[in-house]
Amino acid sequence: MDLFSGGGGMSYGFHAHSSFKMQGAADVEVGKPSTGHGAIGCNATYEANIGITPLAVDLAAIGADELAERIAPPSEVDVLLACPPCTGFSRAVSKNWAQDDPRNSLVARVADHVATMRPKILMMENVPQLLSGNFRHHYHALKISLEDMGYTVRASSHTLSKFGLPQQRDRALVIATAPGLPALTIEDLWHGYGLRKESVTVRRAISHLPAVAAGAQAPNDSNHTSSALAGESLARIAAIPHDGGSWSDLLRTPETEKYLIPSMWKAVKAGRLNAYSDVYGRMYWDRPAPTIKRECSHVGNGRYAHPEQDRQCTVREMAILQGFPERYRFVGQSRKNLYRQIGDAVPPLISFQLAHVASWILSGELPELKSAILPGTSLRAADLVAEESQLLLL
Structure with a gap:
């Protein structure tokens, strides 16, 4: 299940993994707070690539029980993906140094959906300021609620080029696991491996277009x-x-x-x-x-x-640099909104790796890292370098 599903960046990694099936998604499609619901049109892009029409609801207004009734039986949700808007936490927005955006409260509200669905795993992506900024109390409230329900919570910030994204993108990843399951993260998946420098360049990603x-x-x-x-x-x-x-x-x-x-x-x-x-x-x-x-x-x-x-x-070039497969379709009349769908997204190149982490948590079987490279993206198996080999290269 994907809450705040956008154009499908977080979902697509799980959709592309053979062990998972998307059961449902929800997004109110807000371009800007001033544009109103449905403006950005991301649900059409989601449907075009994943085959599910997200429920167009405001997750600030709908209760967790009602959402579960409308979207999918809670018993069918093993992994809950929930990536609330990051704008209110981002240091790129000057007012965020002093003014708490009302949308930030959506982070703590994710706990209500966890309490209703009881997924085995919760995954969340946001800007690093979610964990370290002036309004980190929203994350702390979520963490306390999850731990009260018995979940183990691991959260840390990462530069995503370390995992093969051809972009300087720092993001916080939160993974919560139900009692009895190992608390694994993307760093565990990459243990012992690095990347060739040329694999995360703009040249590699888009020069062939x-x-x-x-x-x-x-x-x-x-x-x-x-x-x-x-x-x-x-x-x-x-x-x-x-x-x-x-x-x-x-x-x-x-x-x-x-x-x-x-x-x-x-x-x-x-x-x-x-x-x-x-x-x-x-x-x-x-x-x-x-x-x-x-x-x-x-x-x-x-x-x-x-x-x-x-x-x-172009929209295509930005999408590739954001880790989307080259054949991903962005749908909508407004080109500006297509760019917004991309900028708002969790990179599928990364979410496919997170799907492998989730599979590892649930099955106990360590996946090969090369199997976690999303087909159609700029990253290749030959780009992976074992730590021993990396030291020799240096």
Whole structure:
């Protein structure tokens, strides 16, 4: 069962694992609090890839008993996936230093669903500030409730490129196991193994895709399309150097200085050339991508421009960098919302590994790590390096 299921990133890893079957999902499809329910349209994407239509309900308003009655018999749920919104915890949102977002309370409410469904395993993903930020009391309330029910809770933060994601993405993973089951985590799955450096680069992930112009669409992939750019916006990106260039590079010549916008000149006058350096920046070919956030649909929101082509990275490119299989379909009329579905998602490359952890917990059989590589993603079995071999390489 998947609560806060979004476009299916967390579910897909379990859907792709032969030992699991998705019984149900629920998501209210909010794009922003101001846009209202159903706006982001992620349930259609979920259905297109997993074959289940999520229940479109507000998990802040529906009780756990009612949800269980409407979605699936609690006795059929071995693994509960619950990834409440991370926006209210993220350090990227300045007001989160002092203001507790009402959505944060959804974390502790997950305990109600656990009490009703009594899954053998609960898995949750969120930003690291869930465990260490100013509003970590929401997580602590959940942990206390779970432990009172007899669950063992393990929670820690990880840089997901360590597990093969071609992106600089730090996330907290929470795994709670019922009495009598081992408390295993993704770190246990990777014990004794590392990765080749080139396996988590932008070059590995997206360099094979066909070139497309800004706003255009590849003929064989409706998701290989990006936000349209024209006029000065297109000229600005074209003036930024390939492979990691940034807006500060526009200061090189009078011909390119003219493309600086007022906020850039303000940073220049303040002597803060490194401030917001990722804005209008290009990705580096031979590094992991920057963190792909929900507002990744415009080059002005971060280092989201293609390393060479004069455009925003496409929906398909962002999805691959977020660990989705290359054939995953994103559905909806609004391209901006497709980008949001990706930025909000748990990377399936990671959730497939979590499915292997869950299978290990339930069966007692240690899976081979190479079997936990999700087909169709940028990670390959040959990228795995045993610790002994890794030391020799170093």
